[in-house]
């Protein structure tokens with residue numbers, strides 16, 4: 086690896102791309118070496134995914150040149166990208182839910198025997214592949230039944246399986262926990278050792294500094310610069326990304342914890358979750374930390390009425406409530422920002438305004454008639470407050486960048502103005518600047534006397550914003566940590582602790 | 588570079604006007620090829636002939652937007668037309684009472700269909716196929732497969748009369764279009780309908796009552812079918828048990844030609860107009876009815892293919 090004459094694998098020169106109303110890329114030049122892990126960073130909507138989609142042939146560029154190993158390349162589609170040795174993991178997962186893990190991994194290139202799919206070999210190959218990579222998954226399981234993190238691991242396996250010379254990973258870690266991220270890093274190191282390159286997109290600073298060799302920054306579709314990771318500090322990098330200094334990632338909280346708002350006791354779904362009990366006060370931000378699969382999302386779904394609970398009681402404002410559907414919980418004042426924005430949060434072909442107002446139609450309605458002016462005002466307010474990059478409120482949600490889509494989902498629930506807000510991985514895929522904005526909003530909610538539950542797999546984040554943290558493990562609460570006692574060790578201890586039966 | 592700009596300019600026009608461009612184009616094409624197309628009598632004929640189909644198709648629009656399909660609309664229309672006639676001729680109902688009762692039956696059938704789909708979880712394709720057969724049987728029982736004719740003039744006016752130079756059915760259609768447009772754009776139900784059809788899971792989690800929405804959708808479809816059936820009976824001056832056999836599919840054709848991916852009330856109207864214009868043009872050119880069917884089929888396929896092409900281009904550009 087000490088070869089100093091590392092050769093260039095990929096060179097982009099003056100690549101531009103224009104969408105109706107959006108200049109997504111202007112004259113971006115970039116060099117990727119063989120055997121390096123190259124971070125591509127920038128705010129939401131900076132053009133990272135667009136650039137990568139040009140490399141994978143999903144988009145046509147308007148101008149500029151692409152050179153691969155010194156010769157000019159035209160990439161018109163995924164097949165050509167593959168032939169050139171490029172494979173990509175898209176930001177939005179693209180697996181087919183009705184097929185098995187193995188079929189998804191080998192989609193379009195299944196091993197064949199006499200023209201038929203060699204099923205046995207395919208399952209065998211897939212199993213070997215997953216084992217090599219250290220991913221624990223049943224290759225015959227349907228993707229439909231997998232969690233987002235598991236799906237992400239399948240995508241990773243799929244991208245790695247074709248032995249590409251350049252693997253592009255567009256925010257693969259946004260839905261992974263620490264452990265899985267470590268596993269991914271090992272996989273990335275492996276690719277690097279073979280002399281192949283990785284382009285790695287992430288909004289998590291620590292990941293850049295722990296795994297990447299070099300990094301390049303995009304801002305507003307323009308190339309800002311490239312640097313060795315060793316030569317740059319975190320603050321310098323943030324300044325490069327957002328064009329100004331960000332002094333403090335987590336805003337100060339001076340919490341005024343009020344009366345008891347939510348009291349959950351012995352709640353269970355009879356399968357994976359519980360029975361467990363906890364409580365949340367007004368003005369309080371309560372974090373739920375745990376590994377993927379710990380049952381946090383399932384617990385929140387029970388609370389929200391998206392799934393039926395099998396036992397236990399929920400008391401809101403001191404009164405027991407029986408919730409059978411999300412509609413009822415919303416009426417009672419509970420909101421839920423879901424983790425899977427594409428599947429459960431967004432209506433992709435419809436406008437930002439449509440998406441933002443859907444939960445709160447009652448607020449813009451008079452005598453049963455929607456006041457589109459009020460809708461417009463609300464949409465514009467949130468687009469401004471959360472810095473959502475979009476040409477207008479009428480833009481289809483599908484055409485926004487991933488992080489901006491996430492902001493739309495968050496806006497939808499902010500607008501609903503409910504008493505108890507459950508946020509499941511609210512900063513997934515959101516850039517550093519916007520994360521801070523969301524934290525500030527969480528603070529404001531708490532200060533207004535609302536209660537916030539945050540589910541997060543990022544320990545730093547959850548310690549930065551919560552007043553209290555519940556650690557979850559195997560569907561049960563393994564510990565509760567107060568703000569005064571916050572520390573990585575304490576929380577990790579609970580993560581590992583066996584939950585006492587009984 | 589120039590060409591790019593021009594192309595996007597065209598695509599803006601296409602996005603604004605969409606399928607109405609096709610209506611305008613067809614209009615000119617037929618004007619040029621057929622001499623008597625532009626005569627007042629013929630034009631009125633066109634707008635009168637599309638009414639039943641367009642009204643039923645408005646109902647189908649809501650169903651399609653809500654992510655379902657309704658194959659029973661033609662059967663509902665036939666039953667309701669005959670039922671109205673039956674009430675008037677055999678039970679001595681006054682015209683208004685017969686119409687109200689028949690319309691209510693339409694609402695009822697639609698609601699029940701919606702309940703079968705949501706509560707019994709029968710996919711709409713199958714549920715409405717079943718309902719279609721049941722209603723077809725019912726109308727034959729009711730009429731003994733004989734037309735019920737001799738309807739009073741105050742009733743047939745609905746299908747044959749004019750206000751000024753505009754046919755009454757056309758006026759009813761326009762009122763329905765305005766209401767449909769309004770409901771879709773300015774009511775929570777309209778939003779819920781779009782949300783449910785696009786992403787049911789996300790709709791549920793956004794507090795949309797998907798079950799209620801779907802039942803209302805089918806109730807609307809039932810109502811529009813019933814209205815279509817009444818106008819049809821009025822136009823034919825009789826309740827014809829076999830009159831509307833093709834109506835479900837014709838209505839769906841209008842919706843799809845109007846453009847599913849951007850489905851809206853106005854597009855459906857355009858779809859119905861396109862079908863009407865083509866039929867009229869081919870009639871004027873004295874092409875026989877069998878060929879007209881073939882043309883219609885080809886146009887449906889062509890319209891959808893064009894739409895898919897456009898969508899895939901859009902996502903590439």
Ligand SMILES: Nc1ncnc2c1ncn2[C@@H]1O[C@H](COP(=O)(O)OP(=O)(O)OP(=O)(O)O)[C@@H](O)[C@H]1O
Pocket residue numbers: 104105107108109127128129130131132133134135136176474475484485486487488489514516902
């Ligand atoms: N198909 C499209 N049509 C129109 N605009 C688009 C399209 N795809 C992306 N854009 C716009 O181009 C800009 C760049 O988007 P891109 O997805 O590349 O951002 P990104 O850097 O990946 O952001 P994120 O960190 O949020 O994923 C955004 O403003 C986005 O709204």
Ligand SMILES: [Mg+2]
Pocket residue numbers: 133134135176255486487488
């Ligand atoms: Mg992106």
